[in-house]
Amino acid sequence: MPEVSAAYRFQRALTILAVLGLVAGVALWALGQPTALAAVAVVVLGVVIVATAVDMVRDLMSGHWGLDILALVAMGATLAVEEYVAGLIIAVMLTGGEALEAWAGRRASRALDTLLNRAPVFAQRIDPGTGHVVQVPVAEVEVGDELLVRSSEILPVDGVLLSPRASIDESSVTGEPLPVSYAAGAALLSGTTNGTETFTMRATRTAQESQYATIVQLVEEAVGSRAPMIRLADRYAVPFTAVSLAIAGLAWWLSGDPVRFAEVLVVATPCPLLIAAPIAFLGGMSSAARINVIIKEGGTLETLSRVRSAAFDKTGTLTQGKPVVATVHPGACSEEETLLLAAAAEQHSVHVFAQPIIDAVRRAGQELPHVASAEEVATNGVRATLTDGRQVRVGKPAFVEEVVGRVERPTLTAGETAVYVALDDQLAGVVVLSDPVRPHAAQTVARMRTAGVTQFVLVTGDVTSTADSVAGEVGIAGGSDSVHAETTPQGKVEIVRALRPRPVLMVGDGINDAPVLAAADVGIALAGRGATAASESASAVVTSDDVGRVADVMEVSRRTVSIALQSIWLGIVISIGLMLVAAFGHLPAVAGALLQEVVDLVAIASALRALALHRRFSRERA
Incomplete structure (x- = not known):
């Protein structure tokens, strides 16, 4: 992720420049050096204004309305009315807020990065001719190779157990909290950890095709995706900008003092709106990862929070898939x-x-x-x-x-x-x-219904009698619910596309459900112990063998959106209150800039609550 690192380094340098400029500006103001103070302010604010303007133009060209215009106008206004210290404080607030956003984003994505850091690098291959163990890069392992896995080592590829027994810690992949014991011939997953006893296994997939590699790929996509609630914050960009400029202009007109215009805009800088939403969504994605749900792109969380119809596959989804x-x-x-x-x-x-x-x-x-x-x-x-x-x-x-x-x-x-x-x-x-129904299937449907899903549909290629009995047991019956049995993959797609109300969620095992997962507004694949995480058509993947995680991630999504909206409105309400105080001349520009920095920190702290959403579900499953 070199581009992200370069952007982070540039933002950090910009923040350092703004901080040094503010320190120098305050010192020159205290020493009574107005000319030097003006020079420092022009240079520092000029750099920050140009950098912010470039980012704003890029956003506008990509179709995203931003809020940086207020910060630009506020800094320009402080220069015009010679409120240099206030302008430097705004620069520190703007650049520091974005640096805090980057830090919070790195903090929020730490759970996602865990999988990347655990990716196996080497494998111990047993030479078929000599029987010697040779360490090779995991990418060189071929199907059929016999591998030695020592105590506490991570399994490099998917394979079958050759030794009489093995005890495997699968918590990092499947979410199973206790070590699982296997006998010879059992299928083993890459990325899981061997216990205390060395064993041998035979590779059945290459590293690129193994379960862990597909999950790592999903994590990389998740970390690199754009936080969707920036779009939600953008919905407030135009009205917030209009209200702020109106209050500032009215204060200037009524007072006849242009300084009043700058004082209002100082506290109207929209950092809470810019920062709170993406931080909340990165926190939500992190919480989802901690309950074994990998979100492939940020928009999935916002859509999941509004799901009104849900379709389920039967075999391997509502049932255990082990007939x-x-x-x-x-x-x-x-x-x-x-x-x-x-x-x-x-x-x-x-x-x-x-x-x-x-x-x-x-x-x-x-x-x-x-x-x-x-x-x-x-x-x-x-x-x-x-x-x-x-x-x-x-x-x-x-x-x-x-x-x-x-x-x-x-x-x-x-x-x-x-x-x-x-x-x-x-x-x-x-x-x-x-094929027994999963233990949490009925509870999952009930929880989703409570969360606002008004219509459930079972779509399966199985016969009607089986489909009806499973649907009845899990609670998909009566009202607007329906069962569609003996359907083809294309039939499933047509059924899901026709479902109303929307958004529509489709849950499948990811093996033969790629078309219908893509047809839904949100597709969730249950990876379990299969290689189904490779389904590129799914919006999210449950890496543990637990359909209940579907209801969990829906709850995480709803709470994430709620936290994002609370943080946005918190920033709006406080900012408008401070603007009104400044409009009547009771809030000097420097004091207003300092108070706006406090508003930023409050909004960030509010948004970071999304990092802890997983804890409730961890306690419930303990």
């Missing part, structure tokens, strides 16, 4: 043969339900039928041809009904899903998988 085979309903084939046929075809599928069926057959020690060819039909199922020529279809009922005619659908309970299996032109049977 297991519950029962098998035989048809033309036995339970055992139905499961074997399903597993044979599902070997060629990437669907979340494929692996549980395959695992069930392997646990039974059975051999899968040989498949000559197979094709996955997106959102429908798998079509396979066995080596003996038999045709197998596995998937949704409509997909199977194309070859077997109408099928009877079993009654399902919440969290259950039916996978239909056809052999040639007959229904071989139905495999029922159970």
Whole structure:
């Protein structure tokens, strides 16, 4: 981030110049050297005015109305009426306020930077020929490499455990507070920390493709994004400027004294409006990061605070996404043969339900039928041809009904899903998988409804009976709520785009939900233990396996906006009060400039409250 560092250094230098100018100006004023004081003021204020004007023009060219015009007019007015010390105080206030904003921004983004600082740099690769351990840059690790991970080391890439066991601290990635124990063959995430026992693992992804790298990328985008509430503060720019100039002009006209114009504008400098909003939003983003929600761009917070409709995917979002085979309903084939046929075809599928069926057959020690060819039909199922020529279809009922005619659908309970299996032109049977609803799902929906969401929609590619049972269990039922089952990715997009009222929030697992996450005003992907943080279409990513964080980050967003607005209005009210006092001649320019500095500090302190928003949720989950 070299540009940010250069800007910060320039702002710091400008602040130092203004402070030195003020010190020199006060000393020359005390020594009775008006000519030297005027020279110092002209030089220092000239530099500050030019630098501020350049920034203001850049903002105007990018379409953002700013408030710097008041500061420029105030400094120019103090020069015109020879209130040099007051002008230097304004310069210190303006440059110092922006320096404080930069400092507060760095303070607020510290939680985001933590992930960047933890990024693995090296890996211990085991040479397959000699068995020696060689330290290599993490970027050189290739899929299939065997790696040694020592005690307390950070896992460099995603992989599978080769050693009999391992204890992993996953708190930095998933939010799981306690170490998790794994057995051989378990999937491991990069960025997590080994416990006390050294183990070996095999890389399944390169560093660039691993879970931690995708989260780091999201953090970099979050840190570099422009704080959105600058736009909110800009909404007050024109009226605040107009009111300030009107009060100053009226005071000058009524008193006949141009000094009165400068005295009013000295306390009208808009630093609280410029500083409070971005600091509050950086604090909100920091609090979101501390509860394991990475906000990719600042505008997400403001939109989240106003969400009125919410759509949820089912599998892996409202449910745990770890289904297991519950029962098998035989048809033309036995339970055992139905499961074997399903597993044979599902070997060629990437669907979340494929692996549980395959695992069930392997646990039974059975051999899968040989498949000559197979094709996955997106959102429908798998079509396979066995080596003996038999045709197998596995998937949704409509997909199977194309070859077997109408099928009877079993009654399902919440969290259950039916996978239909056809052999040639007959229904071989139905495999029922159970994917339990997440523990916090119903509570999350209830909290979001309390927060102002008026309409909930469940959109899923699963069958109607399963979708209805899950929706009922989590509280998406009745009123304006609706359930859309057996939908295609394009169908999901159309449903979300048509939702009213807006803004609309979409929550998905990020695997097949990229189009609909992009279609919503705000898309939140649940990363959990998958590689779903790579979904570039999501506005935010929950890095812990907890759907409740969606409600948490909505609350953080609402409170962040509230804090930003309180800080803005605090600055406006105090500034207008001081302007009125100055308009009647009761507030000298120097005293007014000093009081405005106090207003700045009050606004900053108010905005920094957003840094602590995460603490409530940390206590609740403790």
